[in-house]
Amino acid sequence: MSGLSSAHSVVEPGIWSKxxxxxxxxxxxxxxMIPLLWIFATSxxxxxxxxxxxxxxxxxxxxxxxxxxxxxxxxQTQDYIESLGxxxxxxxxxxxxxxxxxxxxxxxxxxxVNSLVIAFGSTFLAVFxxxxxxxxxxxxxxPLADDLLFFILSTRMxxxxxxxxxxxxxxxxxxxxxxxxxxxxxxxxxxxSLAVWLLKxxxxxxxxxxxxxxxxxxxxxxxxxxxxxxxxxxxGIAATAIFCLIFAWNEYAFAVLLTSGTAQTAPPxxxxxxxxxxxxxxxxGAGTTIFLVPxxxxxxxxxxxxxxxxxxxxxxx
Amino acid sequence: xxxxxxxxxxxxxxxxxxTPPRLVRRVRGLSDKAIAWLFIAPTMxxxxxxxxxxxxxTIQLSFTNYRANRPNAEVVNVGLRNYERLLTDPDVWIxxxxxxxxxxxxxxxxxxxxxxxxxxxxxxxxxxxxxxxVILIPMMLSPAVVGNFxxxxxxxxxxxxxxxxxxxxxxxxxxxxxxxxxxxAPWSIVIVDTWMWTPYxxxxxxxxxxxxxDYIYEAAEVDRASPWRQFWSITVPMALPFIMLAVLFRxxxxxxxxxxVNLLTGGGPGSITEVASITLKRQAFEAWRTGxxxxxxxxxxxxxxxxxxxxxxxxxxxxxx
Numbered sequence: 001m002s003g004l005s006s007a008h009s010v011v012e013p014g015i016w017s018k019x020x021x022x023x024x025x026x027x028x029x030x031x032x033m034i035p036l037l038w039i040f041a042t043s044x045x046x047x048x049x050x051x052x053x054x055x056x057x058x059x060x061x062x063x064x065x066x067x068x069x070x071x072x073x074x075x076q077t078q079d080y081i082e083s084l085g086x087x088x089x090x091x092x093x094x095x096x097x098x099x100x101x102x103x104x105x106x107x108x109x110x111x112x113v114n115s116l117v118i119a120f121g122s123t124f125l126a127v128f129x130x131x132x133x134x135x136x137x138x139x140x141x142x143p144l145a146d147d148l149l150f151f152i153l154s155t156r157m158x159x160x161x162x163x164x165x166x167x168x169x170x171x172x173x174x175x176x177x178x179x180x181x182x183x184x185x186x187x188x189x190x191x192x193s194l195a196v197w198l199l200k201x202x203x204x205x206x207x208x209x210x211x212x213x214x215x216x217x218x219x220x221x222x223x224x225x226x227x228x229x230x231x232x233x234x235x236g237i238a239a240t241a242i243f244c245l246i247f248a249w250n251e252y253a254f255a256v257l258l259t260s261g262t263a264q265t266a267p268p269x270x271x272x273x274x275x276x277x278x279x280x281x282x283x284x285g286a287g288t289t290i291f292l293v294p295x296x297x298x299x300x301x302x303x304x305x306x307x308x309x310x311x312x313x314x315x316x317x
Numbered sequence: 318x319x320x321x322x323x324x325x326x327x328x329x330x331x332x333x334x335x336t337p338p339r340l341v342r343r344v345r346g347l348s349d350k351a352i353a354w355l356f357i358a359p360t361m362x363x364x365x366x367x368x369x370x371x372x373x374x375t376i377q378l379s380f381t382n383y384r385a386n387r388p389n390a391e392v393v394n395v396g397l398r399n400y401e402r403l404l405t406d407p408d409v410w411i412x413x414x415x416x417x418x419x420x421x422x423x424x425x426x427x428x429x430x431x432x433x434x435x436x437x438x439x440x441x442x443x444x445x446x447x448x449x450x451v452i453l454i455p456m457m458l459s460p461a462v463v464g465n466f467x468x469x470x471x472x473x474x475x476x477x478x479x480x481x482x483x484x485x486x487x488x489x490x491x492x493x494x495x496x497x498x499x500x501x502a503p504w505s506i507v508i509v510d511t512w513m514w515t516p517y518x519x520x521x522x523x524x525x526x527x528x529x530x531d532y533i534y535e536a537a538e539v540d541r542a543s544p545w546r547q548f549w550s551i552t553v554p555m556a557l558p559f560i561m562l563a564v565l566f567r568x569x570x571x572x573x574x575x576x577x578v579n580l581l582t583g584g585g586p587g588s589i590t591e592v593a594s595i596t597l598k599r600q601a602f603e604a605w606r607t608g609x610x611x612x613x614x615x616x617x618x619x620x621x622x623x624x625x626x627x628x629x630x631x632x633x634x635x636x637x638x
Contacts, residue, residue, distance in 0.1 A: 013440040022442030028434060029451045032512065036454070038477050039466045051475045054490075129360045136356035140349055152360070155368040157625040159573035161597045162614030165607060166371035166378070169385060189367035192360050221352050252461030252576035253594075257602055267461040271580055281469055288462055299457045303450050307520050310456075314562060315524045 036292075043285030050281040065282025067091035068275065069108050069290075073100040075276075108287055111269040115291075117180055118265055119248035122187035127241045129188070130195025131233070135225060137196070138203040139211070149197070153312065156193040160253035168258060180263045186254055191244040194312065198243065201313035202236025203229065239305035242298050249295065266291050372618070379612035386605040399612035409613070411588070412596040418503065419578075419592055420571045423510040424564055430511065431518030432560060436552075438519070439526045449523075456516045464580030467509045471495040471581075502582055502590050509577060514570075518563040525559025526552065558634060565628040572621060593617055 013021070042050050044061040047068075073095045081101065087093040095102050133152075137145055167186065168177070176182030206229060214224040230237075256268040270287045273280055302309065308316050347355070379399055383392045403409050434452065438445050455463070470478045473494045483490035495505040529551065537547045575594035578584070584591035584599065591599075597617065601610035 018440050018442040021437040021440035022444070022448075025434060025437050025442070025445070025448050025452070029448045032452060032455060032516075034477070035466065035470055035512070038470065042469070053474045055475060055477050055480050129363065132356035133360040136353045140353035142353055142357065148357070148361070152364065154622060154625050155364050157569060157621045158368070158372075159575070159594055159597070159614070159617050159621060161573075161575055161594045161601065162375065162618050163368065163371055165385075165601050165611055165614060166374040167367070168602075169374070169607075170371060185363075186367060189363050192363060196360060221347065221349060225352075246457060250459035250461070252459065252579075256461075256579075257598070267459050267576075270462055271465040279469070284465065284469070288466055291462060292458060295457050295459075296454065299454055300450065303453070306453065307524055310517060311521060311562065311566065315521060315559065 039285045039288050041285075042281055043289045045282050045285075047275060047280060047282055050285070062094070063090060064094050065280075065286040067094050067102075068106075068280055068283040069273065069286040070106055071095070071102045072104050072106050073098075074103045075099060076101050107269065108266070108273070111264055111266045112290070114180060114259075114263055115249060115265040115267075118183045118187060118263070119245050121180070121184040122191060122248045123241050123244040125184065125188040126191035126195045126244045127199075127237060130192050130199050130240065131230075131237060133192075133196045134199035134203050135229060138200050139208070149200075152193045152196050156190065161257070164254060164257045167254070171258060178259045178261055178263045183255070183259060183263055183265070186258070187248040187251060190251075191247055194247070194309075195240050195244060197312040198240045198309060199233070199236055201308065201316065202233050202240070205236075206232045235305075239302060239309060242302050243309040246295060246298055375611045375614055378608055379615050381608045383608045383611075384605050385601075385607040395608070399609045400616070403609065403613055403616065408588075409596070412591050412593050415503070415588075415590065416572060416574075416592040419506060419510075419574070419590075420568055422503075423507045423514070423571055424567050426507065426511045427515045427518045427567060428560060428564060431515045431563070432522045432556075434515070434519040435522035435526055438523055453516045453520065455513045458513070460513065460577040461580050463509065463513055464577040467505075467512075468496065468581055471505055473497070496582055497586055499586055499589050502586055506578055506581060506590055509581060510571065510574075513577070514567060518560075518567065521559050521563040521566075522556060525556035528559070529555045558631070561631055562628075565624070565631055569621060569624050569628060572624065573617070 041057075041059075043065045044063075045056070045059050046062050046064050049056050049059045050065075067090070071091055076099060078099060081096050081099065084096075084101070087096055092102050136142060137149060142148065171177040171182050174182075176185070210228050210232065211224040214228045215221070219227065250267065251265070252267040255265045259265065259268070266287070270284060270291065273283050273287055275283065299306075380394055380396060381392050382395050384390060438449055467478075470476050471494075473479055474491045476490075476495075478495060479490040479493065482488060482493075493501060495501050533551055533555075534547060537551060542550070573594055574592055575598065578590060578592055578595060579598070582590040584595040588596075593613075594617075597610055597613050600606050600613060604610075
């Protein structure tokens with residue numbers, strides 16, 4: 001479609017129009033990046049630098065924020081610190097400069113692992129269930145298909161806090177409160193609606209003739225589904241999986257209300273990172289940076305399917 | 318494409334040689350109907366257990382005075398009293414107004430900036446694909462984490478936001494508090510939401526602009542329509558369904574906004590930025606008034622469901638184009 005317009009076409013924007021448009025867009029993009037660059041810069045500052053006025057743009061980078069993120073420290077007397085052997089690692093060294101010693105690991109890493117387990121577990125389940133249901137809706141005459149699809153979508157429209165009240169009570173009864181399994185089931189239920197809608201769109205695009213040919217060749221329906229449709233839908237399944245992964249990774253409302261300890265994920269944990277006398281902003285910056293990097297990677301991988309994902313498959317470009 | 322038809326042809330000829338079609342249609346393995354239900358049922362079951370059952374429970378709780386922190390206390394059926402109280406409670410209406418204002422201003426800004434950006438990107442300047450990806454990043458991030466780090470940017474004195482504002486306007490950076498002042502706190506949420514979700518509107522608008530076929534502009538050019546005229550009588554009307562779709566999506570999402578606001582202002586100062594979801598959370602999980610807050614949840618759900626209905630209709634209209 002885009003290949004049709006040539007340089008001589010009347011609809012091709014002029015060179016100046018392009019330059020002005022380009023400049024404005026680049027300016028917007030740079031401004032929009034400032035908060036992210038700032039949080040990354042903060043992760044490399046020392047705590048005093050992070051709260052200096054005016055805000056420091058040039059500073060000596062340190063890994064103190066990352067050390068503080070992963071460790072817990074306690075204040076000790078100078079005599080005690082001097083009585084210890086040489087510091088084992090860089091974090092130990094930084095802590096001693098502040099008259100502290102590292103006493104153990106912080107909760108960030110377990111929270112990060114919870115995020116990974118819950119995000120991947122729920123994504124796997126949602127995509128598995130979603131692929132089956134999407135194939136069912138795409139290829140067979142299901143009674144009331146439109147109503148069922150609307151029902152599936154509408155479950156995603158519910159405000160999470162509204163659902164959280166009975167889920168909280170239900171999980172309390174079932175012993176699923178603050179468990180990874182409970183969170184996986186919950187995120188699966190939220191994501192499966194997106195998965196069904198997106199995958200139905202992708203499967204609709206695979207010509208039925210492929211399966212029909214396979215059926216004629218003697219495949220059963222199930223074999224045709226597994227050996228013909230699934231390989232064709234790989235891209236769609238991968239894109240859907242990444243969308244589910246991002247949702248589960250980013251989710252906060254359910255996580256903060258339904259988990260408190262063992263199953264807590266990173267988003268409710270990051271805002272609670274505090275140092276002595278207030279927020280430890282470099283550690284928060286470090287935690288945020290580590291948490292956001294996977295999302296940046298996924299965004300780049302997904303860029304061709306983004307539009308489809310965010311509109312539940314309504315707009316396909 | 319050639320490949321596809323080739324494969325089908327081959328399959329068809331092979332099938333024609335091998336077996337008479339009627340025999341093949343006989344069901345082997347599971348019937349289609351069985352497979353359809355087998356495939357759809359697990360999803361439905363999961364949604365029934367995790368979504369519908371809780372919803373019914375919420376409805377039931379909404380007619381009681383149940384308190385989740387006192388599971389052994391006597392539960393009294395209060396009929397419609399919870400709903401009656403809520404709908405006549407001025408605080409609830411204030412929360413609704415706060416939500417409506419937040420939804421209105423954030424979406425207005427996102428639509429204006431988002432459409433402008435899409436229009437500029439559609440000029441297809443060199444490197445537009447790269448810069449589009451850069452612009453899209455904020456909307457992929459966790460709203461909670463975003464809310465948390467904007468809280469840092471908004472700090473008076475040490476925050477970057479106040480410093481940049483003072484750099485351009487000369488106002489003393491410690492003379493205003495974005496999150497602490499009654500007049501600025503609502504705008505602090507609108508700014509963050511706009512920063513985060515403008516790319517979303519931009520992306521959908523861009524799809525709208527790209528869906529307009531070139532020949533319409535060529536015809537307008539032949540008729541000597543001015544660029545201004547072309548913009549208002551071709552570009553805007555043809556992109557409108559997409560803009561509407563973006564507005565509806567954002568409307569629903571912002572109506573139930575919780576995470577970003579909870580971390581940025583927590584509804585404060587006082588209850589100035591207390592959008593509906595925050596009120597609900599305070600009632601349900603801080604005051605533990607489970608019965609009344611269930612009723613509030615149902616009211617919110619009905620409102621969102623109404624929006625969702627409109628949204629699906631609009632969505633189908635866009636699809637038909």
